[in-house]
Amino acid sequence: xxxxxxxxxxxxxxxxxxxxxxxxxxxxxxxxxxxxxxxxxxxxxxxxxxxxxxxxxxxxxxxxxxxxxxxxxxxxxxxxxxxxxxxxxxxxxxxxxxxxxxxxxxxxxxxxxxxxxxxxxxxxxxxxxxxxxxxxxxxxxxxxxxxxxxxxxxxxxxxxxxxxxxxxxxxxxxxxxxxxxxxxxxxxxxxxxxxxxxxxxxxxxxxxxxxxxxxxxxxxxxxxxxxxxxxxxxxxxxxxxxxxxxxxxxxxxxxxxxxxxxxxxxxxxxxxxxxxxxxxxxxxxxxxxxxxxxxxxxxxxxxxxxxxxxxxxxxxxxxx
Numbered sequence: 621x622x623x624x625x626x627x628x629x630x631x632x633x634x635x636x637x638x639x640x641x642x643x644x645x646x647x648x649x650x651x652x653x654x655x656x657x658x659x660x661x662x663x664x665x666x667x668x669x670x671x672x673x674x675x676x677x678x679x680x681x682x683x684x685x686x687x688x689x690x691x692x693x694x695x696x697x698x699x700x701x702x703x704x705x706x707x708x709x710x711x712x713x714x715x716x717x718x719x720x721x722x723x724x725x726x727x728x729x730x731x732x733x734x735x736x737x738x739x740x741x742x743x744x745x746x747x748x749x750x751x752x753x754x755x756x757x758x759x760x761x762x763x764x765x766x767x768x769x770x771x772x773x774x775x776x777x778x779x780x781x782x783x784x785x786x787x788x789x790x791x792x793x794x795x796x797x798x799x800x801x802x803x804x805x806x807x808x809x810x811x812x813x814x815x816x817x818x819x820x821x822x823x824x825x826x827x828x829x830x831x832x833x834x835x836x837x838x839x840x841x842x843x844x845x846x847x848x849x850x851x852x853x854x855x856x857x858x859x860x861x862x863x864x865x866x867x868x869x870x871x872x873x874x875x876x877x878x879x880x881x882x883x884x885x886x887x888x889x890x891x892x893x894x895x896x897x898x899x900x901x902x903x904x905x906x907x908x909x910x911x912x913x914x915x916x917x918x919x920x921x922x923x924x925x926x927x928x929x930x931x932x933x934x935x936x937x938x939x940x
Contacts, residue, residue, distance in 0.1 A: 675716020
């Protein structure tokens with residue numbers, strides 16, 4: 621049984637009991653409203669409850685006016701919908717279309733626009749949606765443990781990718797199935813969804829969302845890694861430049877686990893770039909092709925490191 625189902629059941633029971641205690645007419649309606657009020661995250665639940673409350677009060681006023689002017693005729697219901705739905709769409713209150721219609725049907729069934737009946741409907745809305753909102757924001761399963769696990773697995777994948785690239789640069793006969801690439805993409809997708817849920821469960825809108833920042837950074841770096849792989853495949857000869865670049869990837873495979881930007885891989889890369897410029901031109905076409913791929917790989921690696929360096933400026937001691 622999902623936790624949301626338990627919260628919904630609790631909200632329904634409590635809202636009905638409160639409605640009965642207040643002596644409201646049709647207390648079961650507050651239970652229906654409570655079902656609609658429980659949502660998957662705190663922010664979304666609060667936002668949709670406010671939208672439903674505003675839309676329902678608006679619908680209640682429009683319904684009261686129409687029934688007062690034209691009477692309780694079935695065709696007036698159609699007129700009500702033709703008026704209400706476009707207004708809700710324009711005001712971006714679409715979530716309240718159902719609850720707005722529910723209160724209209726209550727007036728139609730009672731065949732009355734008595735102020736006491738309208739007040740009763742407003743109270744039902746406040747009790748049903750209010751109870752659901754309070755229960756919804758009282759507790760929500762934490763994503764921290766799941767995100768920490770995803771982070772650990774993702775960093776392992778990045779480390780293995782860099783180790784395998786280094787192995788190929790040292791020995792072009794090295795074989796790798798690339799499984800970590802596929803796994804990293806899956807982890808990034810799961811991590812992004814979990815980070816968004818974690819953010820939605822934070823009611824303080826100005827609070828720093830470090831998990832979304834971290835996953836976003838890794839997604840950008842993964843795009844860079846994806847561009848590296850075809851370049852690595854073009855290295856079909858083992859050259860001294862490739863072995864030196866392999867040292868950079870090995871250093872990066874260690875740094876990926878460190879919770880701050882070390883800059884060690886960047887220093888090695890700068891030294892290698894300087895050496896590239898001082899080396900004599902290729903003597904053969906094959907050497908030219910391989911060195912060209914290595915140079916492009918070096919530039920892509922600089923881009924990868926720049927992403928980490930840029931994000932660290934925003935969040936001190938963030939994982940690279």
